[in-house]
Amino acid sequence: MIFGIPAETKIGEHRIALTPESARELTIRKQTVLIQSCAGTGSGYNDDAYRKAGCQIANTADEVWGTADLIVKVKEPQSSEYDLIRKDSALFTFLHLAADLPLANTLLEKSVLGIAYETVTDTDIRFPILAPMSAIAGQLAIHAAGHHLQRAHGGLGKLLSRIQGAPATEVVVIGAGTVGQNSARLALANGANVTLINDTQNRLNQFVSNNEQFCNSLKTLMSTTDSVEESAINADVVIGAVYSPGRRPPVLLKQDQIAKMQQGSVLVDVAVDQGGCFETTHATTYENPTYTVNGVVHYAVANMPGAVPKTATAALSNATLPYLISIAEKGIINALKIDQGFASGVNTHKGKPNDPGLAAIMGVTPTQFAA
Numbered sequence: 001m002i003f004g005i006p007a008e009t010k011i012g013e014h015r016i017a018l019t020p021e022s023a024r025e026l027t028i029r030k031q032t033v034l035i036q037s038c039a040g041t042g043s044g045y046n047d048d049a050y051r052k053a054g055c056q057i058a059n060t061a062d063e064v065w066g067t068a069d070l071i072v073k074v075k076e077p078q079s080s081e082y083d084l085i086r087k088d089s090a091l092f093t094f095l096h097l098a099a100d101l102p103l104a105n106t107l108l109e110k111s112v113l114g115i116a117y118e119t120v121t122d123t124d125i126r127f128p129i130l131a132p133m134s135a136i137a138g139q140l141a142i143h144a145a146g147h148h149l150q151r152a153h154g155g156l157g158k159l160l161s162r163i164q165g166a167p168a169t170e171v172v173v174i175g176a177g178t179v180g181q182n183s184a185r186l187a188l189a190n191g192a193n194v195t196l197i198n199d200t201q202n203r204l205n206q207f208v209s210n211n212e213q214f215c216n217s218l219k220t221l222m223s224t225t226d227s228v229e230e231s232a233i234n235a236d237v238v239i240g241a242v243y244s245p246g247r248r249p250p251v252l253l254k255q256d257q258i259a260k261m262q263q264g265s266v267l268v269d270v271a272v273d274q275g276g277c278f279e280t281t282h283a284t285t286y287e288n289p290t291y292t293v294n295g296v297v298h299y300a301v302a303n304m305p306g307a308v309p310k311t312a313t314a315a316l317s318n319a320t321l322p323y324l325i326s327i328a329e330k331g332i333i334n335a336l337k338i339d340q341g342f343a344s345g346v347n348t349h350k351g352k353p354n355d356p357g358l359a360a361i362m363g364v365t366p367t368q369f370a371a
């Protein structure tokens with residue numbers, strides 16, 4: 001079969017779906033891998049590296065989309081790519097359809113088999129493809145917060161790292177999943193005081209037991225309306241790190257609550273890909289990453305790992321490779337049929353929404369995946 005890898009078109013996105021090493025694992029299995037020319041440049045891979053891996057190079061996106069049996073991407077198709085999507089084709093990428101109904105409707109109208117990285121599950125790692133990108137985003141959230149706390153960037157002028165004789169920066173992280181734990185751990189390592197908030201106690205207990213060296217700087221709270229608001233009001237930085245599989249996340253802070261926060265404090269909404277978890281969130285890009293509401297700096301870049309494409313491409317490619325090898329050896333449908341966790345990634349099939357979150361947004365009953 002033909003695996004098609006087009007260049008990414010989302011603003012600020014420099015990743016590519018497959019490294020040459022991963023592509024080689026498909027070509028040695030007698031599969032065709034068709035890479036759009038220069039698609040890997042942003043991640044440090046030139047066309048020759050893919051040729052040496054046995055790939056074919058296409059001159060245009062049209063050739064890739066028009067030829068491939070399976071399109072493998074990093075980010076969801078942009079509106080400029082909708083016309084390239086073939087009817088009854090297959091797509092494997094991050095989709096976030098609950099926050100992008102125009103794309104969802106396009107995939108449904110064209111009867112696309114849409115497999116979303118973010119809803120693929122596994123018994124060992126809950127979301128094995130999403131997890132490495134969440135870890136990167138969680139750490140980048142702290143880097144971004146530290147940068148935008150600087151006075152020159154609109155912040156209140158505090159250093160995220162602890163300095164003797166000066167008060168520590170107060171960081172609130174809402175959500176103790178992969179994003180939240182990475183954000184909290186890096187903030188603690190930099191010397192900040194961290195309040196980690198979650199809606200289940202076991203995740204909080206797990207984090208505390210794994211980070212006992214930071215116990216004097218760490219506070220954990222169960223998520224309630226009051227605990228979130230009170231923590232945010234006293235915070236220098238708030239990281240929104242909640243994830244609702246296939247759904248828009250809950251709104252954790254409304255505009256009137258954000259208005260009570262410190263002038264120059266920083267909100268980082270890592271849930272922006274799913275629609276955002278703050279009422280004042282709207283997606284931004286790396287070219288213009290922030291905006292201010294009620295004096296609070298908002299950072300809501302919708303593809304944060306795109307800033308570190310060398311690292312992110314390698315991590316993403318390693319995560320998707322087992323599924324691509326399964327497809328290469330068994331075919332798409334059989335690979336999905338024998339792996340229920342992989343099948344949970346199916347969001348659209350035969351013109352119907354399969355993902356419960358997407359179906360709920362659309363007000364219909366989800367259709368269970370079937371060959």
